[in-house]
Every structure is written in structure tokens, then in C-alpha cells.
Amino acid sequence: MGRGGTLKGGVISPSATASGAKLNTSLGGSLKNTGDIFASVGAKYGIDPALLAAIAVHETGNGTSNAVKTKNNVGGMMGKNGLMTFDSIEEGIEKMASNLKRNYIDKGLTTIEQIQKKYAPNGAANDPNGLNDYWVKGVTTYYNKFSK
Template identity: 80%
Template sequence: MSSPTASASGAKLNNNLGGVLKNTGDVFATAGKKYGIDPALLAAIAVHETGNGTSSAAKNKYNVGGMMGKNGLMSFSSLEEGIDKMASNLKRNYIDKGLTTIEQIQKKYAPNGAANDPTNLNSYWTSGVTKYYNMFGGR
């Protein structure tokens, strides 16, 4: 991924989105266009973070990015808001700071050895997100 610019269409994303993420491809495409981020990357992070829309965070809190606040897992009012907030966070705190590859993003987004990762799942973040990114046709 050399440039985090939009490439994947909502219809193409819908082919592989499941759970509560089913048929949200256009929401990822809209957020990608709004923030200048490849929708395939947004969808890949969401699929990895939520077990493709099956996690309780996605179903009960509309949190598709595993985003944490001072009181733990953040809650949003809708999937659209959760996707938009994840994209906004990625733009402001990662891409605008020069972290543009999946590997660079992982070191801050889901660092190995993080206190909130007792089972070391973060060590699979780069490979998982990359797999989904490629599946969604990211470039």
C-alpha cells in the first residue's frame, strides 16, 4: 500500500462483508472518500477488529475499529457513525502523521505487548489486515 487513497467500490466491498457489516460497503466507500483513505483499508481493519461484524463491540456498540476511550471501548449511535469515527481517527492520528502503511499503522493502532492485549492478538494484526485488504482489492 503506497498511497491510502480510495480504490475499492462499495459494491466490491459488500462481496466479503458479513455480520453487522453486511451491505455497508457504501458506508466504507463514503468514509474513504471523505477522509482520503482507501475504503478497502477501512473495511479490512473493521473485518479484522470485529471478526467480520460478529463481535459484541460491533453488534452492541457499533464500534468497528476496536477504538478505546478513557472509559474503555467506545460506543457509537450507528454503524455509519462508528465507521466514520474510525476513518476520522485513522486520518488524524495515523495518516496525517505519516503512518500510511499497514505495518506502520499497526505499531501504534495495535502494538505488540499492549496492556489491553493479554493474549497477544496484536501480533496477528498486520497479517490479518493485509489479508483482508488484499481480499477487498486494495492497492
């Protein structure tokens, strides 16, 4: 698999393209200094930590959203009662990665564009402001930054 992740939906790498130390240079807010967590969780699930961090940065406004500050929810993950709550940032990263592995990558959704269609679909009922329209561009921009 290549390392693309481009706006045209290039295939994401199944292996690490970013170290925890490299990610830490860009992670802010509640995500500050979590690069090693993204790296270890990525290794555990066989997901590029650059992708995990890119989704988290996009979903949380680089660690500044209420979801990450009050619920440790780094991935905008929804449950039956709205945004899911986790006991720690590490648990939030772990649950996001587990979800991506089981429900996306293992089902053949291996590009940012393919993941978006299920993860943050355009026109979703829980996206009244149409922010999902920018998901591919945002996640791809961060992915390319983190994986260089």
C-alpha cells in the same frame, strides 16, 4: 503512492481501490451491506475504503464481535472507559476513519505495519491474549482481498 499493503508494510493507497458493491460481497454480520458507507467515508477522508473495511473486518471478526453488535465499534477503538460506543455503524466507521486520518496518516504512518505499531501494538496492556501480534497479517490479507 502504490497499492501494496503487503506483510512487509507496503504503502497503502490514498485513493479508492474498492467500490462499495465490491466490499459488500465480503462483508458479513453487522458489517453486511455497509460497503457504500466505507466507500463514502473513505472518499471524505482520502483513505482507501479497502483499508477501512480491512481494519473493521479484522477487528470485529467480520461483523460478529460484541463490540460491533452492542457498541457499533467497528475499529476496536478505546476510550478512557474501555471500548467506545457509537450510535450507529455509520458513526463507528466515520469515527474510525477520522481517527486514522488525524492520528496516523496525517502523521506519516502510511503502511499497515506503521499503523499497527500505534493502533494495535504488540504487548499492549489491553491485549492480554497477544492478538495484536496477528494484526498486520490479518489486515493485510483483507486489504489485498478488497483492493484487487
